[in-house]
Amino acid sequence: xxxxxxxxxxxxxxxxxxxxxxxxxxxxxxxxxxxxxxxxxxxxxxxxxxxxxxxxxxxxxxxxxxxxxxxxxxxxxxxxxxxxxxxxxxxxxxxxxxxxxxxxxxxxxxxxxxxxxxxxxxxxxxxxxxxxxxxxxxxxxxxxxxxxxxxxxxxxxxxxxxxxxxxxxxxxxxxxxxxxxxxxxxxxxxxxxxxxxxxxxxxxxxxxxxxxxxxxxxxxxxxxxxxxxxxxxxxxxxxxxxxxxxxxxxxxxxxxxxxxxxxxxxxx
Amino acid sequence: xxxxxxxxxxxxxxxxxxxxxxxxxxxxxxxxxxxxxxxxxxxxxxxxxxxxxxxxxxxxxxxxxxxxxxxxxxxxxxxxxxxxxxxxxxxxxxxxxxxxxxxxxxxxxxxxxxxxxxxxxxxxxxxxxxxxxxxxxxxxxxxxxxxxxxxxxxxxxxxxxxxxxxxxxxxxxxxxxxxxxxxxxxxxxxxxxxxxxxxxxxxxxxxxxxxxxxxxxxxxxxxxxxxxxxx
Numbered sequence: 001x002x003x004x005x006x007x008x009x010x011x012x013x014x015x016x017x018x019x020x021x022x023x024x025x026x027x028x029x030x031x032x033x034x035x036x037x038x039x040x041x042x043x044x045x046x047x048x049x050x051x052x053x054x055x056x057x058x059x060x061x062x063x064x065x066x067x068x069x070x071x072x073x074x075x076x077x078x079x080x081x082x083x084x085x086x087x088x089x090x091x092x093x094x095x096x097x098x099x100x101x102x103x104x105x106x107x108x109x110x111x112x113x114x115x116x117x118x119x120x121x122x123x124x125x126x127x128x129x130x131x132x133x134x135x136x137x138x139x140x141x142x143x144x145x146x147x148x149x150x151x152x153x154x155x156x157x158x159x160x161x162x163x164x165x166x167x168x169x170x171x172x173x174x175x176x177x178x179x180x181x182x183x184x185x186x187x188x189x190x191x192x193x194x195x196x197x198x199x200x201x202x203x204x205x206x207x208x209x210x211x212x213x214x215x216x217x218x219x220x221x222x223x224x225x226x227x228x229x230x231x232x233x234x235x236x237x238x239x240x241x242x243x244x245x246x247x248x249x250x251x252x253x254x255x256x257x258x259x260x261x262x263x264x265x266x267x268x
Numbered sequence: 269x270x271x272x273x274x275x276x277x278x279x280x281x282x283x284x285x286x287x288x289x290x291x292x293x294x295x296x297x298x299x300x301x302x303x304x305x306x307x308x309x310x311x312x313x314x315x316x317x318x319x320x321x322x323x324x325x326x327x328x329x330x331x332x333x334x335x336x337x338x339x340x341x342x343x344x345x346x347x348x349x350x351x352x353x354x355x356x357x358x359x360x361x362x363x364x365x366x367x368x369x370x371x372x373x374x375x376x377x378x379x380x381x382x383x384x385x386x387x388x389x390x391x392x393x394x395x396x397x398x399x400x401x402x403x404x405x406x407x408x409x410x411x412x413x414x415x416x417x418x419x420x421x422x423x424x425x426x427x428x429x430x431x432x433x434x435x436x437x438x439x440x441x442x443x444x445x446x447x448x449x450x451x452x453x454x455x456x457x458x459x460x461x462x463x464x465x466x467x468x469x470x471x472x473x474x475x476x477x478x479x480x481x482x483x484x485x486x487x488x489x490x491x492x493x494x495x496x497x498x499x
Contacts, residue, residue: 002484
């Protein structure tokens with residue numbers, strides 16, 4: 001149903017959609033998902049609501065125990081307060097990039113124990129991401145976050161990443177990354193918080209000499225904005241507007257690739 | 269497995285290209301092969317019509333084609349099928365993508381073993397659905413995307429074995445759900461990128477096998493709930 005003119009889901013109310021496994025309602029004109037609350041989606045595994053006008057996280061989705069993948073990018077969601085106290089324990093992938101999020105507080109008291117991939121990139125006013133710890137997201141292996149407000153010059157976001165790294169007992173091969181806001185970051189501090197597996201010093205060389213980082217999606221790759229990649233069980237990828245962190249061996253194994261990036265010193 | 273493959277240069281008959289007068293005519297080889305049945309591939313030859321089999325550069329021993337590939341030619345009709353019914357009656361795959369077949373009508377011809385039919389990108393405006401199912405009862409894959417079809421015109425008596433149908437990027441204004449009741453084996457249907465603003469006759473829709481339906485990039489203004497809840 002992608003790219004139609006649907007404004008609401010009222011027609012869903014009370015209906016049985018238990019045979020549906022994947023539903024794509026992306027790029028419609030939805031301002032809420034109220035109609036889903038009383039419908040039966042017991043078999044739904046993937047739901048795409050990206051590119052709509054949702055202003056809050058659709059809390060009613062917690063009643064869909066089968067839901068594993070939820071795509072909410074490019075909406076108008078300001079916070080995740082509606083998640084408070086709810087369980088999304090089977091959710092594996094959650095994309096809330098390109099919204100209006102200012103914080104992730106609502107996730108703290110939600111059950112997201114199965115979440116492996118979280119994308120909150122490109123929420124310009126997002127801050128205090130470090131309120132989340134590995135305790136809240138014990139399965140997280142991929143976290144895409146980053147914008148100038150959050151990272152700032154304190155590298156606070158980066159410390160957050162390292163906590164996850166340490167919790168999974170992974171090592172970290174860290175090279176510097178380039179974003180618009182990293183000029184004032186104390187990269188030496190960042191480096192000390194990692195346990196480099198190889199050289200802790202960025203190699204002043206050319207662009208990535210690498211097999212493709214297949215875990216990145218096509219959109220990310222097509223931006224051509226990748227400034228640096230470092231993988232050794234852990235990958236740090238800097239994009240033009242954000243940063244992706246792959247924190248467990250699982251992600252690296254999924255990618256099935258070994259990636260090495262060398263940065264030009266002028267990038268730092 | 270024994271495979272006998274002949275590569276034979278196309279005769280002048282095949283070289284009816286649109287080359288400007290005086291320009292050298294380019295001919296490319298058609299391929300005749302015998303792999304689990306006879307296949308004939310003559311894609312991109314600028315063909316405006318398909319000559320009688322006797323004029324083909326294939327050995328006359330080739331009888332009973334199971335596969336033809338006439339993609340990227342200038343064919344305007346399927347009349348060639350009637351030229352040599354014995355030759356084409358056993359067809360399993362017929363690839364006619366990128367021709368100029370504006371109207372599809374098998375007429376009195378039957379393709380009892382046809383499994384796959386590709387008619388993408390023909391500028392097709394008419395498809396005679398009424399008798400098609402009876403004429404091609406074993407059809408499983410039908411590719412009709414990128415045409416000018418306005419919908420399921422006229423009576424539709426179903427295609428019993430059809431599993432996949434591609435109708436994206438046509439000119440459908442509505443989707444008549446009754447079509448699903450006539451396609452009991454349907455697994456996949458794509459009617460995306462049309463101009464569908466209405467899904468009609470939902471109450472008559474039924475499908476016991478449908479797994480995926482694509483309605484993206486249309487003009488629907490509400491979620492077709494009864495339709496999506498078809499068991």
